[in-house]
Amino acid sequence: xxxxxxxxxxxxxxxxxxxxxxxxxxxxxxxxxxxxxxxxxxxxxxxxxxxxxxxxxxxxxxxxxxxxxxxxxxxxxxxxxxxxxxxxxxxxxxxxxxxxxxxxxxxxxxxxxxxxxxxxxxxxxxxxxxxxxxxxxxxxxxxxxxxxxxxxxxxxxxxxxxxxxxxxxxxxxxxxxxxxxxxxxxxxxxxxxxxxxxxxxxx
Amino acid sequence: xxxxxxxxxxxxxxxxxxxxxxxxxxxxxxxxxxxxxxxxxxxxxxxxxxxxxxxxxxxxxxxxxxxxxxxxxxxxxxxxxxxxxxxxxxxxxxxxxxxxxxxxxxxxxxxxxxxxxxxxxxxxxxxxxxxxxxxxxxxxxxxxxxxxxxxxxxxxxxxxxxxxxxxxxxxxxxxxxxxxxxxxxxxxxxxxxxxxxxxxxxx
DNA sequence: CAAAGTATACCAACCAGTGAATATACACAA
DNA sequence: TTGTGTATATTCACTGGTTGGTATACTTTG
Numbered sequence: 001x002x003x004x005x006x007x008x009x010x011x012x013x014x015x016x017x018x019x020x021x022x023x024x025x026x027x028x029x030x031x032x033x034x035x036x037x038x039x040x041x042x043x044x045x046x047x048x049x050x051x052x053x054x055x056x057x058x059x060x061x062x063x064x065x066x067x068x069x070x071x072x073x074x075x076x077x078x079x080x081x082x083x084x085x086x087x088x089x090x091x092x093x094x095x096x097x098x099x100x101x102x103x104x105x106x107x108x109x110x111x112x113x114x115x116x117x118x119x120x121x122x123x124x125x126x127x128x129x130x131x132x133x134x135x136x137x138x139x140x141x142x143x144x145x146x147x148x149x150x151x152x153x154x155x156x157x158x159x160x161x162x163x164x165x166x167x168x169x170x171x172x173x174x175x176x177x178x179x180x181x182x183x184x185x186x187x188x189x190x191x192x193x194x195x196x197x198x199x200x201x202x203x
Numbered sequence: 204x205x206x207x208x209x210x211x212x213x214x215x216x217x218x219x220x221x222x223x224x225x226x227x228x229x230x231x232x233x234x235x236x237x238x239x240x241x242x243x244x245x246x247x248x249x250x251x252x253x254x255x256x257x258x259x260x261x262x263x264x265x266x267x268x269x270x271x272x273x274x275x276x277x278x279x280x281x282x283x284x285x286x287x288x289x290x291x292x293x294x295x296x297x298x299x300x301x302x303x304x305x306x307x308x309x310x311x312x313x314x315x316x317x318x319x320x321x322x323x324x325x326x327x328x329x330x331x332x333x334x335x336x337x338x339x340x341x342x343x344x345x346x347x348x349x350x351x352x353x354x355x356x357x358x359x360x361x362x363x364x365x366x367x368x369x370x371x372x373x374x375x376x377x378x379x380x381x382x383x384x385x386x387x388x389x390x391x392x393x394x395x396x397x398x399x400x401x402x403x404x405x406x
Numbered sequence: 407c408a409a410a411g412t413a414t415a416c417c418a419a420c421c422a423g424t425g426a427a428t429a430t431a432c433a434c435a436a
Numbered sequence: 437t438t439g440t441g442t443a444t445a446t447t448c449a450c451t452g453g454t455t456g457g458t459a460t461a462c463t464t465t466g
Binding site: 181 | 225226227229230305306309310311313314315316317318320325328329332333353356357359360361362363364365366367368370371372373377380381383384387388391
């Protein structure tokens with residue numbers, strides 16, 4: 001156990017989350033994580049068999065909260081389907097304007113560990129994105145969209161693209177641009193009778 | 204100079220390019236680069252004042268060739284504007300299917316060094332993407348598109364999104380999906396008289 | 407000769423991971 | 437209650453190797 005009531009393993013994951021998300025994987029030593037928790041490195045290795053294991057646990061811990069947040073933003077938004085999806089991008093833009101924001105932990109980890117294709121952390125990241133894609137596909141299917149998977153993937157491309165671009169330029173307005181593109185693609189894919197009247201397109 | 208006629212500095216950059224692109228920045232030591240070139244580390248530090256300097260040179264060396272390739276793909280493609288842009292995505296998908304492909308070096312570097320916002324390599328990456336965005340904007344403006352910057356940014360979001368997603372899932376078909384979205388967005392933004400007749404949209 | 411370029415040898419700090427001993431907590435017997 | 441065994445949890449001290457960077461001296465070339 002520990003000083004507080006929180007189990008040590010969870011406190012280690014919480015510390016790993018902060019450090020890995022902020023500074024990346026390879027620039028954070030196991031010693032640094034242990035020091036942040038206030039335990040010895042040997043204790044950390046009692047709970048996790050390797051650093052790779054710890055990295056996987058770090059991403060696994062971000063999976064559900066992240067998905068839940070997206071769904072919450074979607075559910076809370078007013079308007080039709082395009083507006084509700086666009087709301088995700090708007091909320092993301094708001095997050096991205098916080099100075100501690102550093103993009104998507106899953107994407108950044110997969111970029112850093114690109115030379116280790118089978119790494120458990122990458123598999124967790126891939127599964128995470130697939131879950132989000134599948135959720136979007138179901139939402140679109142329920143609205144009668146002809147090819148819901150295709151549209152879900154296009155929205156995901158815009159989303160992950162905005163993570164990458166905003167991280168590079170440090171300009172969150174790209175996220176709103178992505179949201180408008182998503183809006184437009186969804187609007188165009190909607191069956192005629194569900195489409196809003198005030199579509200702006202072309203010159 | 205060197206054994207071959209190629210200056211040592213260039214040979215160092217070539218080796219750094221292979222190693223950094225393949226394995227990332229922090230997992231490649233300066234010793235490894237020097238060994239690959241066949242010089243001592245001290246020689247490397249004669250030509251580059253630090254590792255950060257070398258990383259910047261690595262990305263600077265990828266700037267023009269990369270842009271030239273995109274333009275070449277665009278120019279060589281048949282069809283109208285949407286088809287020509289889509290061709291970039293198709294060619295990219297072909298590249299991404301090669302086993303040594305590891306995504307976009309600029310994006311991966313910015314993801315790995317996200318905790319060093321002012322890093323010279325990140326500035327070079329940002330400038331690179333801005334150049335591409337500007338080129339696209341000019342192309343769109345010449346075709347009479349109402350908001351060419353907005354559209355250029357949306358295409359860029361799809362492009363960088365496909366780099367990230369394909370790297371994560373190792374499934375290049377996402378690039379073709381992105382190309383179709385790009386096609387659709389451009390088609391919709393084109394002035395009516397330049398639009399192709401066979402637009403497919405909706406259910 | 408002088409300048410540019412390269413090599414040998416080195417440093418102090420850091421890294422992931424481990425062996426062996428120890429502390430804590432709880433179950434159960436006397 | 438007290439003692440004892442056992443599994444869990446933790447610490448100390450350490451290893452062998454790697455890291456970015458440098459002081460100094462040697463070599464090549466115009």
